[in-house]
Amino acid sequence: MADNRTLYTDMARAAAREHRQVRWFELKRLLKRKSAGLALIILCMTFAAALFAPWISPYPEQGRGDVNVEHRLLPPSSDYYLGTDIYGRDMLSRVIFGSRISIFGGICIVISAALIGVPLGLWAGYNEGVSGTLIMRVVELFLSFPSTLIGMAISLILGAGWYTAIIALIIPWWPWYTRLVQGEVVSIKHMLYVEAARMLGYGRLTIIFRHLLPNILTPVIVMILLDLGPAIIAIGLLSFLGLGTQAPMADWGLMVWEGAPNILNEWWIAIVPGTAMFIVVIAFNIFGDALKDALDSST
């Protein structure tokens, strides 16, 4: 028996050592994936630009909102690489400064919505009793109104400002995650591995976090990434209505809303922030896709 024990120990250690090597190899291969690497570089550059905006913008004071009327509505040139807006402010500086609120706000909204919505969805999906039903009725109540309308109403109550806009948008945003997750959970909670965990005597919370959560994460990650664009736009809409970002400051959504009416003449005013948003959202999606595949052991 003692011999057996040492034999098993040796075999287990050998298996563990080999496994470590295999894992490391896989990680390296993930980083070699070209599109994911490019997306990661773009995201890093964007974050760096947002962080170091005052130092890398060509006209930092215009980025903060100083007007420059004599150079208004200039098309892209060597002085102003991406043109100027209606007050003559450099578009490049505005976009760099705008990324601060847009990216931070967008991430903040979708992550908070997921953090609130996913646990509620897990609970509601696993327990179909009173508590689950109650959660889903509240969710349906929220989903029966347009989310931007609820956002506007809450924003009015909380007062104007970019951070209140973010809070005002989280509130109508989480029910979408709850509904997504609840549906996923209902479809996997009768799987036999959940039954097996119940058979072992594990409680609800263990089952929810060990068996259900990892298996519903993929659609949640996809939804988080797809929601970033709409979240940035929604902050812009609130800003455009005067409820979000206040006047001299900028965010990408606000800039798109402001430029949209004159897109045929001064096209750069809407196109520049729009393109920035497009690139960032695409980069998030590509990177998230690669991350999802790397985390996913089932496919």
Add this chain to the structure above:
Amino acid sequence: MSAPSTTTAHAASMPRPLISLDRLHAWFAYDKPFWGKVKTWIKPVNNISLDIIQGECLGLVGESGCGKSTLGRAILRLTPLTSGTIQFQGHPIESLNASALKPFRPKMQMVFQDPKASLNPRMNVLNILKEALVLNREVDPEHHLEESVRLLSLVDLRPEHLFRFPREFSGGQQQRISIARALATNPRFIVFDEATSALDVSVQAQVISLMKTLQHQLSLTYLFISHDLSIMEQVCARVAVMYAGQIVEVQDSTALFNAPRHPYTKALKDAVPIADPLHKKDLGVLKGEVPKLSSPPKGCHFHPRCDFRQDLCQEQEPAPCETDPNSWVKCHFHEQLWKQGALKDH
């Protein structure tokens, strides 16, 4: 207590039951109204009394949808019970709540039909086994890794399989991982719920021989659920035949095959095809439909499809009648049929 009233003299000579079911009911509400009473009940486990003897492999056979799996789950308390009692090693467990059940859970395990679905695709084999090992008090957490290797070797898998994910295994291997997980808690009783049905025949044979070896090595008690009567004869010494939520006959597997005592067992047996092209035989397919579990026929549940029915069958439910020790049949006329040789092969 088993259903046929066992005399005390008998009970003394008989091996102790590991599990004993008495008038067990597990009904499900078909229409759960917001207001008022449930009108329709589905009755997959309807008044079942049965003893599972320590160390035996009891087969449970029946058509699909007759309540076999629900009975297996009911014994493990995975499905809500309506009434009746379950005794495990003499302890009544039918009314224990989740936390009171915890000490019993590791002693009763189950291996499921679909091997792929019974393993979490996000967990590797080591984590799957660890999840069960944690509940085994006899194993020091430090030794989980080597204990997992030992469990894998019990089911003929190798240590390098520890860090693989379920999708990397074949169906037979996945089923063996399930068996290893079931063994990890050092159980006394394992339910195999159609555990070999999803596997092809050669793999089936492997898994069955593995099961048998383990049963002898670890002195386990099995409940082997299947719809396949021919497997039963190889695997189990005693077989219970289930029909429409009730057990109609319990018998030695060889006796059951050679001399069935219940007309339904005979029909089941006749439906097993014989691999001989020259063997021309009327397959003896049963007339009529399987009764609905929500409204089983009055009297004997089998009477509408029975060739030997009489008036009594439609009115009164037959009581279980002991034929041999640990064997009984639920039929009003079993003695008569036996004397006439009506259920013998022609």
